[in-house]
Amino acid sequence: xxxxxxxxxxxxxxxxxxxxxxxxxxxxxxxxxxxxxxxxxxxxxxxxxxxxxxxxxxxxxxxxxxxxxxxxxxxxxxxxxxxxxxxxxxxxxxxxxxxxxxxxxxxxxxxxxxxxxxxxxxxxxxxxxxxxxxxxxxxxxxxxxxxxxxxxxxxxxxxxxxxxxxxxxxxxxxxxxxxxxxxxxxxxxxxxxxxxxxxxxxxxxxxxxxxxxxxxxxxxxxxxxxxxxxxxxxxxxxxxxxxxxxxxxxxxxxxxxxxxxxxxxxxxxxxxxxxxxxxxxxxxxxxxxxxxxxxxxxxxxxxxxxxxxxxxxxxxxxxxxxxxxxxxxxxxxxxxxxxxxxxxxxxxxxxxxxxxxxxxxxxxxxxxxxxxxxxxxxxxxxxxxxxxxxxxxxxxxxxxxxxxxxxxxxxxxxxxxxxxxxxxxxxxxxxxxxxxxxxxxxxxxxxxxxxxxxxxxxxxxxxxxxxxxxxxxxxxxxxx
Amino acid sequence: xxxxxxxxxxxxxxxxxxxxxxxxxxxxxxxxxxxxxxxxxxxxxxxxxxxxxxxxxxxxxxxxxxxxxxxxxxxxxxxxxxxxxxxxxxxxxxxxx
Numbered sequence: 001x002x003x004x005x006x007x008x009x010x011x012x013x014x015x016x017x018x019x020x021x022x023x024x025x026x027x028x029x030x031x032x033x034x035x036x037x038x039x040x041x042x043x044x045x046x047x048x049x050x051x052x053x054x055x056x057x058x059x060x061x062x063x064x065x066x067x068x069x070x071x072x073x074x075x076x077x078x079x080x081x082x083x084x085x086x087x088x089x090x091x092x093x094x095x096x097x098x099x100x101x102x103x104x105x106x107x108x109x110x111x112x113x114x115x116x117x118x119x120x121x122x123x124x125x126x127x128x129x130x131x132x133x134x135x136x137x138x139x140x141x142x143x144x145x146x147x148x149x150x151x152x153x154x155x156x157x158x159x160x161x162x163x164x165x166x167x168x169x170x171x172x173x174x175x176x177x178x179x180x181x182x183x184x185x186x187x188x189x190x191x192x193x194x195x196x197x198x199x200x201x202x203x204x205x206x207x208x209x210x211x212x213x214x215x216x217x218x219x220x221x222x223x224x225x226x227x228x229x230x231x232x233x234x235x236x237x238x239x240x241x242x243x244x245x246x247x248x249x250x251x252x253x254x255x256x257x258x259x260x261x262x263x264x265x266x267x268x269x270x271x272x273x274x275x276x277x278x279x280x281x282x283x284x285x286x287x288x289x290x291x292x293x294x295x296x297x298x299x300x301x302x303x304x305x306x307x308x309x310x311x312x313x314x315x316x317x318x319x320x321x322x323x324x325x326x327x328x329x330x331x332x333x334x335x336x337x338x339x340x341x342x343x344x345x346x347x348x349x350x351x352x353x354x355x356x357x358x359x360x361x362x363x364x365x366x367x368x369x370x371x372x373x374x375x376x377x378x379x380x381x382x383x384x385x386x387x388x389x390x391x392x393x394x395x396x397x398x399x400x401x402x403x404x405x406x407x408x409x410x411x412x413x414x415x416x417x418x419x420x421x422x423x424x425x426x427x428x429x430x431x432x433x434x435x436x437x438x439x440x441x442x443x444x445x446x447x448x449x450x451x452x453x454x455x456x457x458x459x460x461x462x463x464x465x466x467x468x469x470x471x472x473x474x475x476x477x478x479x480x
Numbered sequence: 481x482x483x484x485x486x487x488x489x490x491x492x493x494x495x496x497x498x499x500x501x502x503x504x505x506x507x508x509x510x511x512x513x514x515x516x517x518x519x520x521x522x523x524x525x526x527x528x529x530x531x532x533x534x535x536x537x538x539x540x541x542x543x544x545x546x547x548x549x550x551x552x553x554x555x556x557x558x559x560x561x562x563x564x565x566x567x568x569x570x571x572x573x574x575x576x577x
Contacts, residue, residue: 053486053488053517054488054490054491054498054499055488055490056517057487057488057490057536058490058491058492084535085490085535088490088492088493088535089492091492091493092490092492095492095493
C-alpha cells in the first residue's frame, strides 16, 4: 500500500471512533477540534514529508521485512547509519514544526519489542517474535501511527506494582482465555495517542515473579472498546480557541499533546500479545525502549532549539541590540548547548551495535548522557532566550487588543522597537519565544523519556567504574 | 532531451538552499528534464547534500556521471555561494550531459 499523505492521515483518523474527553466533554469530530488540531498538523508533517524529495531520504527507508518503501517511523534499525539518520530526521522535522510530532514513541517501542521478543523466544521457546513481525508488517504496509504506551500512573512510587493498594495503578492482565487477554489499568502522559491509529503497551518498570500479571506487552487500536482518552491541559491551551498570534506556534502547538488513557477491561487477541507474564524480560524491554527514546532528544530538542535560537536572534535584531557583544555571546552559548545535545545523539547512534535479532541498538550510556543533558540544557537555552528577548514577551497585550479599532493603535505604537520592523512581527516573535520556552515545554524536556534520576541510575550502571578505578590504581602505583 | 536525476539528502540542518540551486539550474537549462525518485535513463545525477557531511544515500547506479554538491562544495572543492552556482552550471555543461 502507498505511503499516506498528510491529508490521507487526517482522513484515516476520521474513520476511527476514538473516545476523547477534554474540558468535561466528549470531543466529536476531533480532527477539527482547535485543541487537538495543532498536534494533528504536526503529525501530518511526518506523512507529507515522505512525498517531498527534499526530505524523503531521511523520512523513508526500505523495509527489511517486505522490501517496500516505508515511513522510517515504522522501521527497525538495520545499521548504525539507520540510527544516525533517525536523529537527523528528528532534528529536521523539529526545525519545521517547532514542536513534538509524536511518532517517535511508537517508533522506539517497535524497535525495543523487536529485539526483546526475539530474545524471549530464544530463551523461553515462545512465539512472540513472529507474532510481532506480523503486527509490524501491518503497521508498515498501512503506514499507521502507533503510540508507545509505557508509562503507568504508578500510584505509590515506593511500592512495587503488585504491592499497590489500588492494583490498577499499573496495567495488568486480569483474564486470559483461548481467544486472548483482558487488560485493565491506565497509561499516563500518552504523547500523540489521541491522533494515533494504534497503541503499543509495554511495562514501565522491571518486574519480579510477584508482578507477573503486570508483565504485559500488546497492541490494540486506540478506539478499541473500553479505551478512553482524557486530554491533558497545557499552559495557554485556551489561546487555541481564541486566535492565532497569541499561540506563538499556531499551526503546530507546543509539545505533543498528551492524554491519560484508560483501559477498562480491554480485550486483546493473542495475535497482538507480545509478552504475557514473562516478568524477567520486562526490565530488558524498558531499558531498550528508554535508551532508544533518550537517543532522540539530541535530535528533536536540538531542532526545537534551532527555532528558539533563530527567534532569539530575531528578537535581538528587532529590539536593535543584535550587535551588542553580550547578546552575541548568549546566542553563541545557546548554539553551543544545542549542538552539544546533537553531538551526543549522533555519538550514541554511531556507537550503535547489533542485537541478536539483527536490529541495531544505540549505546545506552551515551543515550542516557544525552537525555541527562537535555534536562539541564533546555532550561538554560530558554533562560538565555528570555534574557535576550526581554521582558516584553511576558506582558504583550492580547491579539484582540492589538487588533482593536480604538486601543490597537497604542499597542502598535508602544510595542514597536527599531525602524524597519513592524510591531506585529515583534509581537509574533515574542509570542513564539513565550510559548516555546514556557512551562509545559520545559517539563517535557525534564521528564520526557524518563526523569533525570532514571538516567543517573543508568550512568552509574553503564559507567564502567571498576575499569576506571583500575586505571587510577595503575597510575598511582597501588598494588593489586 | 537530457534527463538529469536529482537526489537530496534529508536537509536536516542545511548550510545551503538546495532547492534554490535546483531552481537556478532549471532556469539555466530549460531544455533539460530534471527528475527526482527515478534513476533509469539518466544523462547525469546531481546529489544535493545540505552540508559537507554529505550523507545523502547514494542510489545503486552504474555508468552515470555524478555531480556531488555538499554544502559549499562541489565534488569536495569549496566555493563561495556565487561561485557555487556558476561552477555548478559549468560542471553540468562539462559532464557532456
